[in-house]
Amino acid sequence: MTMPRRSDFAHFYVTTLLGDLKKLEAARKRVARRLHLLFITAAAVFLTSLGIDRGLGLSGSLPFTVGVLLVPIVAFFYRLMISGYVHDFKVGIIKKVVGFIDPGLRYTPSGHVPKWRVVASRIFSRHPDRVRGDDLVEGRIGGTNMQFSEVHVEAKHESASSGGGRRRRWSTIFRGLFFVADFNKTFRGKTLVLPDTAEHVLGGLGSFLQSLNVARGELIRMESPEFERYFVVYGDDQIEARYVLSTSLMERIMEFRRKTGRRMYLSFVDSHVYVAIPYRRRLFEPEVFRSILGFEGVERFLEDLELFIGIVEDLNLNTRVWTKQAEEPLSPLARFFLNHPAGESY
Amino acid sequence: MVAVENYLNLKANEQFMQLQRTLTEVEEQISAARRAYNAAVTDYNNAVEMFPTKVMAQLMNYKTKRVFTVGSSERRTVDVQSLFQR
Numbered sequence A: 001m002t003m004p005r006r007s008d009f010a011h012f013y014v015t016t017l018l019g020d021l022k023k024l025e026a027a028r029k030r031v032a033r034r035l036h037l038l039f040i041t042a043a044a045v046f047l048t049s050l051g052i053d054r055g056l057g058l059s060g061s062l063p064f065t066v067g068v069l070l071v072p073i074v075a076f077f078y079r080l081m082i083s084g085y086v087h088d089f090k091v092g093i094i095k096k097v098v099g100f101i102d103p104g105l106r107y108t109p110s111g112h113v114p115k116w117r118v119v120a121s122r123i124f125s126r127h128p129d130r131v132r133g134d135d136l137v138e139g140r141i142g143g144t145n146m147q148f149s150e151v152h153v154e155a156k157h158e159s160a161s162s163g164g165g166r167r168r169r170w171s172t173i174f175r176g177l178f179f180v181a182d183f184n185k186t187f188r189g190k191t192l193v194l195p196d197t198a199e200h201v202l203g204g205l206g207s208f209l210q211s212l213n214v215a216r217g218e219l220i221r222m223e224s225p226e227f228e229r230y231f232v233v234y235g236d237d238q239i240e241a242r243y244v245l246s247t248s249l250m251e252r253i254m255e256f257r258r259k260t261g262r263r264m265y266l267s268f269v270d271s272h273v274y275v276a277i278p279y280r281r282r283l284f285e286p287e288v289f290r291s292i293l294g295f296e297g298v299e300r301f302l303e304d305l306e307l308f309i310g311i312v313e314d315l316n317l318n319t320r321v322w323t324k325q326a327e328e329p330l331s332p333l334a335r336f337f338l339n340h341p342a343g344e345s346y
Numbered sequence B: 001m002v003a004v005e006n007y008l009n010l011k012a013n014e015q016f017m018q019l020q021r022t023l024t025e026v027e028e029q030i031s032a033a034r035r036a037y038n039a040a041v042t043d044y045n046n047a048v049e050m051f052p053t054k055v056m057a058q059l060m061n062y063k064t065k066r067v068f069t070v071g072s073s074e075r076r077t078v079d080v081q082s083l084f085q086r
Helices: A007-058 A061-100 A115-120 A196-200 A203-212 A225-230 A236-245 A247-260 A295-308 A334-340 B001-051 B052-060 B080-084
Strands: A107-110 A130-139 A144-160 A165-184 A190-195 A218-220 A231-237 A265-269 A272-278
Touching: A061 A107, A061 A130, A061 A295, A115 A130, A115 A144, A115 A165, A115 A272, A130 A295, A144 B052, A190 A236, A218 A236, A225 A236, A225 A247, A231 A236, A231 B052, A236 B001, B001 B052
Parallel strands: none
Antiparallel strands: A107 A130, A130 A144, A144 A165, A165 A272, A190 A231, A190 A265, A218 A231, A265 A272
């Protein structure tokens, strides 16, 4: 599949997107006005409590309490007020941009890569207890089934509280983009390709420490010094890891890393490839306080989507010269059960 | 008659494709095994030549090993035709 050209997208922007963008821009302005009102009200309440506190000669406990109460209330209303607009934007614009890149792809604003997939990837050393996310894109690029979404992976911590009950706390393991596709070679084990931090900073000592990280599997030293500078490879089979990570695939991974300029985590488990790319910013979320009419804003969504959809091409997953051939496309029912296995809440 | 011929043709073609895939597969597997072997040899050689493991290696009379290299005649693409003409 070749990516559509920029000029075609400019045309698509004018003919198809602009009309919807204008309608959404009106909705955005309404939302922004209401949000301003919300912030002003919250500020007024806080200042009033400050005034009362001063007037009564209290020691600042009143504005503190009000502030603690206000933050979650404002956050709740903020999310409530933008949700409709965000949903309309995703259905109206992002869905169309996805369709523009490849009409065969499906986009689900509220869907995400299922938890069992994230667990199966073995990318994260801590067990993921909760996976949330949105903006699921799935479909078939050439002969490769793939799926990606934004995810927020969290671990659960439970501790006994003073009241005798249990206190539950969540900590973030990963936030960013999670990508799954079937790999073009058949293999049974797992191979992890993680960003190399230890060797980068500590040199030979780092490499020694890495070899002690037994939970991840055997350390596999690749012959390419450049690849070793950026990544560390763990696996359960020295030969299989090299069968999966051919010299050309290593080059392609480095090329993709250069292109994105981001840390990336890859794993190859049971004939699937998983890619996790951390992002601080939210992906595929529309602006609320700035105009959405400009071409650049929409172009950014296109660039993000092309980057992620392009993983299939960049890692050359469509080359089926090995004994593993392209899988049949999944039926909608099979897809449903794959995304919602029994026992997982959805 | 024509249909049968076409079918035979198709089947032969399918078998050829399968053969081609198998050859690529075998090549990739061999390459992986060779790279794994060479990585192990390089690791071993480094240990033999570097302090402090060098001392032990000398005591036990361990020598460096040669990595596996492929000659240019073995590097040629597989000549399938000659396989069939045997």
